[in-house]
Amino acid sequence: MSYSYNDKTVISKxxxxxxxxxxxxxxxxxxEDRFIIFGTGSTQVISAAVHALSPDNASSPARVVASIPYYxxxxxxxxxxxxxxxxxxxxxSPWINTTNTSSTNLIEFxxxxxxxxxxxxxxxxxxxxxxxxxxxxxxWPHFTPIPAPADEDLMTFTxxxxxxxxxTRFGWAVIKKKSVYxxxxxxxxxxxxxxxxxxxxxxLKLLKVIxxxxxxxIFEFGYKTMKARWxxxxxxxxxxxxxxLQKIPPQYCTFFQEFRESSPAYAWLKCERExxxxxxxxxxxxxxxxxxxxxxxAEDRYVRLSMIKSRDDFDALIERLKELVSEEESxxxxx
Amino acid sequence: MSYSYNDKTVISKxxxxxxxxxxxxxxxxxxEDRFIIFGTGSTQVISAAVHALSPDNASSPARVVASIPYYxxxxxxxxxxxxxxxxxxxxxSPWINTTNTSSTNLIEFxxxxxxxxxxxxxxxxxxxxxxxxxxxxxxWPHFTPIPAPADEDLMTFTxxxxxxxxxTRFGWAVIKKKSVYxxxxxxxxxxxxxxxxxxxxxxLKLLKVIxxxxxxxIFEFGYKTMKARWxxxxxxxxxxxxxxLQKIPPQYCTFFQEFRESSPAYAWLKCERExxxxxxxxxxxxxxxxxxxxxxxAEDRYVRLSMIKSRDDFDALIERLKELVSEEESxxxxx
Numbered sequence: 001m002s003y004s005y006n007d008k009t010v011i012s013k014x015x016x017x018x019x020x021x022x023x024x025x026x027x028x029x030x031x032e033d034r035f036i037i038f039g040t041g042s043t044q045v046i047s048a049a050v051h052a053l054s055p056d057n058a059s060s061p062a063r064v065v066a067s068i069p070y071y072x073x074x075x076x077x078x079x080x081x082x083x084x085x086x087x088x089x090x091x092x093s094p095w096i097n098t099t100n101t102s103s104t105n106l107i108e109f110x111x112x113x114x115x116x117x118x119x120x121x122x123x124x125x126x127x128x129x130x131x132x133x134x135x136x137x138x139x140w141p142h143f144t145p146i147p148a149p150a151d152e153d154l155m156t157f158t159x160x161x162x163x164x165x166x167x168t169r170f171g172w173a174v175i176k177k178k179s180v181y182x183x184x185x186x187x188x189x190x191x192x193x194x195x196x197x198x199x200x201x202x203x204l205k206l207l208k209v210i211x212x213x214x215x216x217x218i219f220e221f222g223y224k225t226m227k228a229r230w231x232x233x234x235x236x237x238x239x240x241x242x243x244x245l246q247k248i249p250p251q252y253c254t255f256f257q258e259f260r261e262s263s264p265a266y267a268w269l270k271c272e273r274e275x276x277x278x279x280x281x282x283x284x285x286x287x288x289x290x291x292x293x294x295x296x297x298a299e300d301r302y303v304r305l306s307m308i309k310s311r312d313d314f315d316a317l318i319e320r321l322k323e324l325v326s327e328e329e330s331x332x333x334x335x
Numbered sequence: 336m337s338y339s340y341n342d343k344t345v346i347s348k349x350x351x352x353x354x355x356x357x358x359x360x361x362x363x364x365x366x367e368d369r370f371i372i373f374g375t376g377s378t379q380v381i382s383a384a385v386h387a388l389s390p391d392n393a394s395s396p397a398r399v400v401a402s403i404p405y406y407x408x409x410x411x412x413x414x415x416x417x418x419x420x421x422x423x424x425x426x427x428s429p430w431i432n433t434t435n436t437s438s439t440n441l442i443e444f445x446x447x448x449x450x451x452x453x454x455x456x457x458x459x460x461x462x463x464x465x466x467x468x469x470x471x472x473x474x475w476p477h478f479t480p481i482p483a484p485a486d487e488d489l490m491t492f493t494x495x496x497x498x499x500x501x502x503t504r505f506g507w508a509v510i511k512k513k514s515v516y517x518x519x520x521x522x523x524x525x526x527x528x529x530x531x532x533x534x535x536x537x538x539l540k541l542l543k544v545i546x547x548x549x550x551x552x553i554f555e556f557g558y559k560t561m562k563a564r565w566x567x568x569x570x571x572x573x574x575x576x577x578x579x580l581q582k583i584p585p586q587y588c589t590f591f592q593e594f595r596e597s598s599p600a601y602a603w604l605k606c607e608r609e610x611x612x613x614x615x616x617x618x619x620x621x622x623x624x625x626x627x628x629x630x631x632x633a634e635d636r637y638v639r640l641s642m643i644k645s646r647d648d649f650d651a652l653i654e655r656l657k658e659l660v661s662e663e664e665s666x667x668x669x670x
Binding site: 076 | 336337338339374375376378379382408411412415416417418419495499500501502503504505521522525526527528529530531532533534536537
């Protein structure tokens with residue numbers, strides 16, 4: 001089994017065709033006249049994107065930024081691979097007023113829906129020296145209404161958040177510019193000599209199943225499941241003054257052709273009591289393991305809880321939250 | 336399918352056990368009390384090794400070197416990922432006398448058997464500031480006698496040159512030091528979040544087949560095939576004054592328990608005529624595609640020819656070489 005397919009590329013043309021078909025069916029991304037590249041998970045795809053968008057011969061490195069709260073890998077990975085060409089700078093907002101007056105190259109990660117809080121983020125930086133990586137890992141109808149097909153210069157996706165096959169390590173990017181596509185292709189070759197064919201075959205099999213019939217079943221099932229979990233969680237915390245959840249406004253979903261509530265992959269839970277600054281510890285004491293706000297460069301008053309673990313895990317989470325809330329009620333009632 | 340296995344690692348313990356068993360059976364590497372890490376092909380493993388062996392806080396980057404001729408990826412990949420921590424410097428030999436007098440950190444790639452010329456290279460640099468990456472991709476009984484199990488600090492292997500499944504993108508390293516193992520593990524996580532499970536499963540299936548019975552069949556078949564090809568090639572060029580091949584001394588092979596000729600993966604062909612400095616062009620004119628010496632930082636008087644392509648490709652190579660050699664004879668005979 002060679003490195004490359006018969007057409008000398010390391011990308012299965014059949015799989016690429018199925019990816020385009022899926023985006024077209026779901027209506028979540030424009031892929032006509034766009035390049036598609038594969039990576040070993042979107043982890044590798046976003047690293048390739050940072051390398052590709054960084055200028056080769058600028059006097060100072062491109063600054064890589066994101067709006068808080070943001071997925072910790074952006075920082076960890078960019079710090080790890082830091083070079084003369086790019087450097088992680090953290091929060092995007094201080095750069096908003098500098099984009100036109102300075103020639104600093106900026107690369108903004110725009111995650112939509114956002115990890116951890118599920119918001120449909122937009123880019124906050126605009127200008128001649130700004131480039132964006134739109135991480136659309138969660139932009140599928142089971143997690144969010146799809147208001148319109150995304151049509152950004154560089155969009156990344158992953159099998160992990162589409163079918164749950166994180167272990168297959170298969171991600172992709174949809175790219176407008178040929179030069180960016182070529183640089184990302186070079187990255188994949190020098191880093192891992194392409195993507196495992198076994199992963200590509202697995203991805204193809206899964207996409208074929210998704211596309212069977214009208215191609216709606218997985219999204220209908222996924223939405224129903226995620227929506228039910230989100231409702232149960234909201235209900236569980238509805239009487240609490242101690243804990244709150246993010247609000248995500250309903251929007252029209254072009255895929256389901258109706259207004260829909262969000263059904264996010266994560267709860268972004270806040271400890272509301274002044275003294276409970278370490279929300280992770282509060283939950284930990286109740287045997288609930290989340291990911292602390294600090295990991296997302298936010299306050300530790302926030303914790304990310306996963307809604308996409310197994311049913312057993314989710315049920316246990318709800319049971320333990322119920323206990324916490326009932327303690328709270330007992331205290332309020334003085335019992 | 337999660338990112339990790341039930342033990343929270345991203346490495347299949349069953350596969351790891353099979354890899355240790357194979358090394359022990361073949362006798363090509365010591366794996367007792369060693370750490371094993373997986374990568375997306377040895378391409379990713381060697382990149383992780385360069386990152387892991389580079390000092391974190393030195394005043395100048397580690398210099399990455401190799402003996403000429405060397406595999407071009409070392410240069411291409413190290414140049415591409417160049418950072419404050421490491422830098423590719425090319426030929427190892429100028430550094431031989433500086434290893435004790437300078438505090439420059441050096442990382443030497445030692446490829447054995449060497450790509451392109453099949454020699455059982457040894458490290459040329461030694462000293463307190465020198466580390467080595469032993470690339471043992473071809474250190475299997477079908478390509479070389481195995482004089483003894485390799486027992487180096489950091490050794491890399493790949494499925495690609497063991498079974499031919501390059502497209503599966505599966506490589507591994509055998510590592511002595513825990514700190515190096517941990518840094519390489521971090522590299523794999525930040526770069527690709529581990530190795531595809533589908534690749535790991537494929538590797539496991541292949542290793543199980545290799546280990547069936549006495550575990551000798553694939554190596555006996557592989558040696559016979561490669562040895563026959565090498566003999567045919569040598570015979571084809573035996574009367575030529577225009578082309579020559581590398582000589583690799585026979586050695587005792589502990590696996591086959593007898594002295595054996597080498598049976599290399601590549602021919603390192605030299606154009607002997609003074610005026611034929613561009614050997615690649617000479618062969619290209621005869622419809623033979625090799626890889627030019629320049630790619631291995633050597634003279635273009637050399638060309639690497641692959642002995643591991645399909646039988647059809649090999650037969651075509653021999654036919655075309657025969658034509659070249661018979662032209663040569665005609666000229667000599669004046670016919």
